Amino acid sequence: MGNPKAFLTINRKEAGYRPIADRIKDYGEVEQTLNSEDRRLQASRCMECGVPFCHWSCPLGNKQPEWQDRLYKNDIKGAYALLIATDDFPEFTGRVCPALCEIGCVLNKIHEPVTVRENEAAIVERAFLEGYVTARPPHKRTGKKVAVIGSGPAGLACANQLNQRGHSVTVFEKNESVGGLLRFGIPDFKLNKSVIDRRINLLKEEGVEFQCGVEIGKDIPSGQLLKDYDAVCIAIGSGVPRDLKVKGRELSGVHFALELLQQQNRVIAGAEIPKDERITAKDKHVLVIGGGDTGSDCVGTSNRQGALSVTQIEIMPKPPEGENPDTPWPYWPLILKTSSSHAEGCNRRWLLDTKEIKGKDGKVTEVVVEEVEWEKDPETNRMNLIHTGRTETIKADLVLLAMGFTNPVYEGLIEQLGVELDQRHNVKVDENQKTSTDKVFAAGDASTGASLVVRCIASGRKAAQNIHQYLTKSN
Secondary structure (H helix, E strand, O other), X not given: OOOOOHHHHOOXXXXXXXXXXXXXXXOOOOEOOOOHHHHHHHHHOOOOOOOOHHHHHOOOOOOHHHHHXXXXXXXXXXXXXXXXXXXXXXXHHHHHOOOHHHHHOHHHHHOOXXXXXXXXXXXXXXXXXXXXXXXXXXXXXXXXXXXXXXXXXXXXXXXXXXXXXXXXXXXXXXXXXXXXXXXXXXXXXXXXXXXHHHHHHHHHHOOOEEEEOOOEOOOEXXXXXXXXXXXXXXXXXXXXXXXXXXXXXXXXXXXXXXXXXXXXXXXXXXXXXXXHHOOOOOOOEEEEEOOOXXXXXXXXXXXXXXXXXXEEEEOOOOOOOOOXXXXXXXXXXXXXXXXXXXXXXXXXXXXXXXXXXXXXXXXXEEEEEEEEEEEEOOOOOOEEEEEEXXXXXXXXXXXEEOOOEEXXXXXXXXXXXXXXXXOOOOEXXXXXXXXXXXXXXXXXXXHHOOOOHHHHHHHHHHHHHHHHHHHHHOO
């Protein structure tokens, strides 16, 4: 602990965002950075608690106090070494993680937690800049081959860990580029895709093989993998979006959120989209249905595309602001969160259920919503949805469904492998992340349902560890 009184004398200082008037004109990352001295001072605020709740809160078990101390002492090489010991991709989590560690920080009891996430991003960026991040190919190979299906955070973490252990890993990706939802789901203004490319190039140097544009179960029969590889890891994510089954759903202008987000990311990457297939919010009134992070990303994208207005609705009640006694520290607080995208312009509303989508000449023009209430059943303590009958109409030329995801795509890969599914139709795994089919494991959202990037990385690491043990025992 370099400065034992820093948390008393130095206030939390965030890097903040670029000015709204500037950032909504482009897709550059919205977050700014602090200078190196201010960053060191922020790291010095870590109290190195006897019980580090930041460590307890992190799905990866990151050793935040240790690398905060290294950052404060300007030991970037040491700080980075500690980071990657538990987190394969700190440049991803440092940008898009909701910072569970900061929620658990003891200083969060006074709403002044250490800027853990920003410090993490600063360490990895300086490590790249100062030449501490280099390829680390394994010294020897085991002769075992593993197929990882899906190149999102879970698949990449699994591939990285297995490769470091000396196994030969091939990652299959159905899309044209590596990254899964990191590349095609998260907007560039939150995660510039050059950050992904930089890490993928390192993985290639270290020996990981990537095959893009290959859909297992379609281009290659799933059974063929079982013949060609010693183990298989399913990391295809939770690809089935929750749909809205109301009258008018089929109208033109009603899309799943990822249809907009994936297409915009491809456009930024240089893809040419036919005019009749282009989804754009330009000069339109946009309605986003769903109040989560994906909905927020739709808000930011719509504003950058030139929407006339953006409205976001949610069926749940508006969360309390600032404090929620039902979710006390150090647990994740169920409170109102306002993203950088919301700050750019959005009318947010709660307790609204979508009843009907209306249109003219086959195109959406408005959406009928109904006010709802939630009432606790005194016997079961479950919250029941109450329809009030009070309706109104919201003008909308573009409707984006951002209500989450239900389960992985069953047709093709999963169907052919014959793996058992759980009650939520995710791939069922045991404590070792092994499926009901021999040689087949699963990681990330495919086995847990839609979750956070940090949890997917943790799941990928755990799957790799168990696959390694399986391969070792099978010798």
